Amino acid sequence: MRALSTLLVAAAAGAAFSTAAAAKPLQTEQFKSNAAVSIDSARAFILVRSPGMDLKLLRIATAAERAVYEQDKAAAFAKAKGKYDRDAVKYAEAQKDYETAISNGAVNYYKPEKPVEPNESNFAYPAIESDNFVTIWAGRVFDKEGPRTVHLIAVPPGTYRIYGQILEAPNGSSSGTCMCMGSVQFDAAAGTITDMGTMRYPISEARGDKVQASWNGLTPGKGGLTSMRVEPADSSTYVPARLASLPRVQASYRAAGKVDNFFGVMIDRLTALPGVLAYRRDEVVDERTSSVVASN
Amino acid sequence: MQWTNAAAALAAIALLPSTAEAQKVVDRNLAPVAVDPATVPMPKLRFTETETDREGYDKYFYFVREGTDFATAYQDIRECDALARGMRFYAGGGTVPYPYTYTMAGAVGGAIGSAMVDMIFGSSIRRQMRRTNLRTCMGYKGYGRYGLSKDLWAVFNFEEGNRIVPEDERQKYLQMQAKAAISGRPETQELEF
Numbered sequence: 001m002r003a004l005s006t007l008l009v010a011a012a013a014g015a016a017f018s019t020a021a022a023a024k025p026l027q028t029e030q031f032k033s034n035a036a037v038s039i040d041s042a043r044a045f046i047l048v049r050s051p052g053m054d055l056k057l058l059r060i061a062t063a064a065e066r067a068v069y070e071q072d073k074a075a076a077f078a079k080a081k082g083k084y085d086r087d088a089v090k091y092a093e094a095q096k097d098y099e100t101a102i103s104n105g106a107v108n109y110y111k112p113e114k115p116v117e118p119n120e121s122n123f124a125y126p127a128i129e130s131d132n133f134v135t136i137w138a139g140r141v142f143d144k145e146g147p148r149t150v151h152l153i154a155v156p157p158g159t160y161r162i163y164g165q166i167l168e169a170p171n172g173s174s175s176g177t178c179m180c181m182g183s184v185q186f187d188a189a190a191g192t193i194t195d196m197g198t199m200r201y202p203i204s205e206a207r208g209d210k211v212q213a214s215w216n217g218l219t220p221g222k223g224g225l226t227s228m229r230v231e232p233a234d235s236s237t238y239v240p241a242r243l244a245s246l247p248r249v250q251a252s253y254r255a256a257g258k259v260d261n262f263f264g265v266m267i268d269r270l271t272a273l274p275g276v277l278a279y280r281r282d283e284v285v286d287e288r289t290s291s292v293v294a295s296n
Numbered sequence: 297m298q299w300t301n302a303a304a305a306l307a308a309i310a311l312l313p314s315t316a317e318a319q320k321v322v323d324r325n326l327a328p329v330a331v332d333p334a335t336v337p338m339p340k341l342r343f344t345e346t347e348t349d350r351e352g353y354d355k356y357f358y359f360v361r362e363g364t365d366f367a368t369a370y371q372d373i374r375e376c377d378a379l380a381r382g383m384r385f386y387a388g389g390g391t392v393p394y395p396y397t398y399t400m401a402g403a404v405g406g407a408i409g410s411a412m413v414d415m416i417f418g419s420s421i422r423r424q425m426r427r428t429n430l431r432t433c434m435g436y437k438g439y440g441r442y443g444l445s446k447d448l449w450a451v452f453n454f455e456e457g458n459r460i461v462p463e464d465e466r467q468k469y470l471q472m473q474a475k476a477a478i479s480g481r482p483e484t485q486e487l488e489f
Contacts, residue, residue: 180379181436221489222435264382267429269436282436 025131026059030140030153037152039246044157044188047243049148049198051136052228053176056163058259059132059156060185060296069128076125080118087115129262134160135168146238148198161185161256161296162196162230162270166263174263177227181258182269182284182293184230184277186251193248197233202226202271218271224279229271253277255286257293329374329467333366336471339452341479343445353443353487355427358453358476361439370474376433377470380426381456419457426456431489439477440486452476 031037039045048055061069094112101109116122136151143150162185164178188194202225206213218225233250255277261267272278278285284293341358343349349356361369431441452472454461461469 181433261379261382261429266425267379267432279436281438282433 026134026156028134028153028155030137030151031142033141033143035142037242037246039191039193041191043154044190045193046136046153046155046160046188046196047193047239047248048136048151048196049146049238051138051149051151051199052165052201054138054165054167055136055151055199056166056176056178057134057136057155057160058129058163059134060159060161061128061132062158066128073125077118077120077123080123084115084117088117091115127260127262129260133163133262135166143240143242145240148238150238150240152193152243155188157188157190159185159187161259162199162228163259164265164268165228166265168263174265176263177266177268178259178261178263179226179228179270180261180267181282182277182279183256183259184253184270184273185256186253188251189249191247193243193246194251195233195237195239195248196230196251197237198231200229200231202229215271216274224272226271227268230273232273254288255284255293256296257284258282258295260296328367328371330367331370331471333475336366336475338475338479339472340448341444341476341482343448345443345484346445349443349445352446356444356446356449356453357431357441357487358444358449358473359434359439359441360477360479360482361437362481364478366474366478369477370471372434372437372439373470373473373477376430376437377466379433380429419459422457423455435489440481441489442482442484443487 029043037045046057091112091114095114098109098111134153134155136153138149138151140151141149142152162179162183164176164180166174166176166178168174186194186196200215202215203213203220204227213220213225214223215225215229220226230253232253239248253273253276269279269284270277273287275287278287280292285291286293339358359373364372435441452469454466454469
């Protein structure tokens with residue numbers, strides 16, 4: 001039994017750096033086709049057509065949220081450090097017992113494992129993005145009267161980046177493609193519907209139509225056409241009649257830099273969007289200012 | 297019950313990266329790493345192409361970009377390697393390959409999920425994903441892709457399916473890949489993106 005408890009001490013030491021921070025996922029509500037929609041002033045609403053295989057948006061944390069995150073991280077580190085201090089004491093005792101047992105001729109006595117002190121480099125803490133992903137489920141259709149399915153979701157107000165098409169299985173695995181090497185972002189204000197326009201998949205659409213993939217003079221690979229692009233809404237874009245009288249604005253897109261492949265899926269980048277997003281090799285360029293956008 | 301919990305805790309810990317590994321990952325991601333290119337062996341790239349070689353070019357290739365120095369090529373390859381494997385690279389790096397490691401259950405769930413995927417699809421799909429991601433990333437960076445015989449390729453490259461290549465070994469491979477990337481335009485034909 002002592003061997004087991006010693007084992008658990010060592011195990012606890014090993015786990016010390018995996019902190020159990022409280023999960024704070026974003027509160028969202030994706031509307032079904034028969035759902036009544038009323039615009040409340042505390043939430044932002046995002047309208048998108050054709051989200052493909054579950055569209056992931058990444059909400060960009062505000063400066064205030066980052067400050068809170070850093071505080072939480074520091075508190076978690078202090079907690080891990082306190083746990084280490086306690087484990088170190090237990091380890092010293094277990095080591096003493098071990099040495100005594102060995103000197104008394106014990107064999108197969110479990111040798112305690114020395115706990116490792118946490119520091120800024122080895123302390124694993126979840127990225128701030130962990131709690132800031134929004135999933136727009138393809139299966140939850142708000143309206144299908146137009147040329148493409150329409151999806152509506154209520155989210156906390158903020159700045160959202162098109163992250164990619166990612167399907168998460170209940171067992172924790174993920175598949176899909178992230179727009180990790182460049183994308184766009186937009187602001188979703190409270191009390192209004194922000195219309196993202198239509199998500200398009202030029203390469204798979206062309207495959208379905210049995211034609212060569214191309215768009216706006218772009219072709220796949222070095223031709224600049226990627227697996228996903230966004231078609232901003234305009235006055236001709238279909239809007240469900242139920243939403244026609246509600247406050248609604250078109251998403252104002254701007255370039256978004258590279259971001260990590262958090263889900264370990266395929267990587268790509270959003271097709272260049274004239275006037276908004278361009279690329280110089282792998283550098284993401286804000287076409288409005290001709291400046292390179294930093295990685296997130 | 298305590299035994300069950302103990303077993304679960306130990307199983308969970310076995311699935312997490314060791315502290316030493318985590319340390320290396322962070323170091324790798326934080327900033328460009330200075331390496332003296334003179335200490336990195338130049339891999340052999342010249343060979344007589346055969347039909348068998350050409351059939352293997354989907355798997356066995358290397359990247360070249362003219363006018364690039366070693367440090368730039370190495371940083372580019374490290375970035376693409378991190379993106380391909382889902383490691384944090386931007387914003388200072390970190391140790392979290394996916395967003396749900398904030399609880400033990402999340403960590404175990406993710407690992408088990410990955411294990412399930414491997415059981416269903418096998419590690420070949422992971423190897424293929426890595427190859428495709430590297431092609432995408434290096435392609436966007438303007439590197440050309442050139443085929444190589446399997447034997448020559450194996451000297452400075454690795455496959456990564458269910459096995460994770462140790463960090464020290466990985467960096468040696470990546471450094472040699474960087475050396476190949478600055479070796480000038482090959483005589484063989486550039487392959488598709």
